[in-house]
Amino acid sequence: MIIREFGFRSFRNLEDATISPGPGVNLVLGENGQGKTNLLEAIWLCTGARSFRGAKQAELPTFGRQSCLLEAGVANKKREIKLTISLGAEKFTRMNGVDLPKKADFTGNLICVAFSPIHLGLVSGGPEGRRNFLDASLCQSSRKYLDQLTRYRAYLHHKNALLRQEIGEKEKNFLLDGYDEKLALYGFALKETRRQFLEQLAEESLLAYETLSGGKEKLTVKYQPGAKAENVEELAKELKAARMTDLKNLSCSRGPHKDDVELLLDDKNARIYGSQGQRRSIVLALKLSEASLLERRTGESPVILLDDVLSELDNRRQDHLLNRITGRQIFVSACEEQKSGVLAEGKNFYVKEGRIGEKPF
Ligand SMILES: Nc1ncnc2c1ncn2[C@@H]1O[C@H](COP(=O)(O)OP(=O)(O)O)[C@@H](O)[C@H]1O
Numbered sequence: 001m002i003i004r005e006f007g008f009r010s011f012r013n014l015e016d017a018t019i020s021p022g023p024g025v026n027l028v029l030g031e032n033g034q035g036k037t038n039l040l041e042a043i044w045l046c047t048g049a050r051s052f053r054g055a056k057q058a059e060l061p062t063f064g065r066q067s068c069l070l071e072a073g074v075a076n077k078k079r080e081i082k083l084t085i086s087l088g089a090e091k092f093t094r095m096n097g098v099d100l101p102k103k104a105d106f107t108g109n110l111i112c113v114a115f116s117p118i119h120l121g122l123v124s125g126g127p128e129g130r131r132n133f134l135d136a137s138l139c140q141s142s143r144k145y146l147d148q149l150t151r152y153r154a155y156l157h158h159k160n161a162l163l164r165q166e167i168g169e170k171e172k173n174f175l176l177d178g179y180d181e182k183l184a185l186y187g188f189a190l191k192e193t194r195r196q197f198l199e200q201l202a203e204e205s206l207l208a209y210e211t212l213s214g215g216k217e218k219l220t221v222k223y224q225p226g227a228k229a230e231n232v233e234e235l236a237k238e239l240k241a242a243r244m245t246d247l248k249n250l251s252c253s254r255g256p257h258k259d260d261v262e263l264l265l266d267d268k269n270a271r272i273y274g275s276q277g278q279r280r281s282i283v284l285a286l287k288l289s290e291a292s293l294l295e296r297r298t299g300e301s302p303v304i305l306l307d308d309v310l311s312e313l314d315n316r317r318q319d320h321l322l323n324r325i326t327g328r329q330i331f332v333s334a335c336e337e338q339k340s341g342v343l344a345e346g347k348n349f350y351v352k353e354g355r356i357g358e359k360p361f
């Protein structure tokens, strides 16, 4: 799929405008602090996901404004659609001008894979980042997963609130039984989907890493589930067996919200033993594999957003990213000096103090 037109109003430091990206590589060039990441973040938000920078909605509208509006004209294999999203005080999502009462109906219409320096935390950071990576990818390609995740999170929230409440033991246990039943149902569904996804991701990323690194080491991606159970009934039992721990910790101790993904290079934990360059290559391999899996699952090639990653990559990897990935729309932000190393044919956008133009300012 490709974004044909992209418009933004009152978004961060960007001056209101509509741009027409090209179908291949789009270079977003400018000095630091001009608005390059803001533009990529705005595109990403049209997937319906939260900001890849971890920004809160209130931070998105231009200083002094309450809301911001983003509009993407997207051409996928079947049709052209117009996606509109308003974030901040006034929230709504529209498709072709028609209000979508549920945000879940908006998700999945624009499919993106984003790669920014923040994503390096996928290897070096805690498990939450790795779970977010799984969820962001799976929610874009499966409405069912998004619904299951939403329900799971809601029941988990209720359960944790209940654990903190001071009510009679009998009543508490009765209510907890009810929540555990739901958590087992949706939790097991999440676990199965994540397991399958990671199996495919492991295969893809093994090859991707080999290509990127020239076959020096072997990347292994392993699912570490936060519950052992092999079916819903077993998970229900596992949750029940953990009741004492839950009551002691005042939070639910088992289930997919405790999942992690192990990343090994030649059987050694990359988080601990990997060099900076190796970790960077792992994240890149995971992201490129994510793009292939999304394409396999949805039949649409995702739009790739590469924020500020060129300087982090050597020429071989830069070349691989920009010149070997064909048939995909890519947005790449970079400082002007880095452009010399970039061979890609495509369209240039220049960003200065929030203004975006097709010619240098
Ligand atoms: N809500 C906002 N309103 C106005 N300006 C903002 C807002 N949020 C961030 N900015 C400004 O955006 C600029 C950073 O833009 P960014 O896209 O990160 O730059 P870069 O080109 O380096 O990627 C900073 O000057 C920052 O003050």
Ligand SMILES: [Mg+2]
Residues within 6 Å of the ligand: 033, 036, 037, 038, 307, 308
């Ligand atoms: Mg930036």
